Amino acid sequence: MFSRTTSYNSSMLPSPRVLLSIDYEPWFALTRRYDALPGPRQRRKLDGGFSLHALDPILDMLGEAKASIYLVGEIADWYPEIPQRITAHGHELGLHCQVHRPLVETAELEKDLCASQGWREAHGVRGYRAPMIGIREEAYPLLKRHGFDYSSSIYAPAGTLLKKDGVWELPVSTLSMFGSPQDLRAPREFSTGLLLGGEVPYGSSFMIGLLSDSVLRILERQLKAGYSPVIILHPYELARPEGFLRRLWPDVASHPLLFPFTLTKSNFLKKLLRAFPVSPLATYLDEALALQEAAHV
Numbered sequence: 001m002f003s004r005t006t007s008y009n010s011s012m013l014p015s016p017r018v019l020l021s022i023d024y025e026p027w028f029a030l031t032r033r034y035d036a037l038p039g040p041r042q043r044r045k046l047d048g049g050f051s052l053h054a055l056d057p058i059l060d061m062l063g064e065a066k067a068s069i070y071l072v073g074e075i076a077d078w079y080p081e082i083p084q085r086i087t088a089h090g091h092e093l094g095l096h097c098q099v100h101r102p103l104v105e106t107a108e109l110e111k112d113l114c115a116s117q118g119w120r121e122a123h124g125v126r127g128y129r130a131p132m133i134g135i136r137e138e139a140y141p142l143l144k145r146h147g148f149d150y151s152s153s154i155y156a157p158a159g160t161l162l163k164k165d166g167v168w169e170l171p172v173s174t175l176s177m178f179g180s181p182q183d184l185r186a187p188r189e190f191s192t193g194l195l196l197g198g199e200v201p202y203g204s205s206f207m208i209g210l211l212s213d214s215v216l217r218i219l220e221r222q223l224k225a226g227y228s229p230v231i232i233l234h235p236y237e238l239a240r241p242e243g244f245l246r247r248l249w250p251d252v253a254s255h256p257l258l259f260p261f262t263l264t265k266s267n268f269l270k271k272l273l274r275a276f277p278v279s280p281l282a283t284y285l286d287e288a289l290a291l292q293e294a295a296h297v
């Protein structure tokens with residue numbers, strides 16, 4: 001069950017900015033080839049220190065700008081200093097998942113949420129970003145039980161804010177060609193169905209990889225219209241893992257749609273930070289709720 005509280009009236013929304021998020025995951029999360037690696041030791045070894053070494057360059061790139069960084073929890077197990085450094089720099093720390101794999105099945109999601117409980121509570125995590133933007137409606141009561149305030153796990157037009165079973169959903173942004181989509185039930189992942197319905201998921205780093213200048217133009221137009229688009233980047237798009245293309249080549253050759261994720265996006269981020277204000281998603285959500293409350297007094 002969900003109640004639709006979408007507001008397309010931009011005068012009711014907080015000041016427009018880009019809601020910048022980074023799904024902070026090991027470089028090999030891009031391919032499904034390593035999903036079944038049995039132990040945390042093997043995955044840590046395969047990561048080869050990338051998750052640790054990428055953090056400083058990314059924090060430097062962000063500078064004074066604050067983002068939402070949705071962390072894969074096993075990285076916090078490997079390097080406890082990573083979540084600490086993220087929050088010490090004033091960024092929002094969220095959950096991407098504990099171990100990166102599809103978490104559409106509710107039972108799998110529950111296991112994953114239990115596994116991340118310790119570090120989530122220690123760092124006051126409020127937000128969830130589903131791996132591969134894959135979530136079902138049944139997940140929202142589960143997220144509520146595990147203490148989440150919000151999720152950003154479907155695609156929908158900027159300006160959409162939904163409450164689903166007590167949890168806010170602040171979607172990753174699409175541009176809708178044929179007016180507002182009527183059905184905003186999960187799942188709303190990057191699919192041919194979404195594209196055939198006339199929605200361009202420009203918040204995806206896939207689109208940013210293919211059409212970065214067009215995405216910057218869309219962002220500019222959306223901000224001018226008063227909206228705050230949600231976009232996703234990944235650490236391996238901002239700091240290059242050693243031998244990244246060589247190691248991923250077999251995956252890209254067999255799944256060419258992975259190609260845009262292998263392109264570096266640090267120039268895109270630099271241009272974005274020069275051109276637009278940014279904020280974490282939780283900051284925006286708090287402002288939006290305060291405005292709604294003020295309007296009802």
Ligand SMILES: [Zn+2]
Nearest residue numbers: 023025131132
């Ligand atoms: Zn991911």
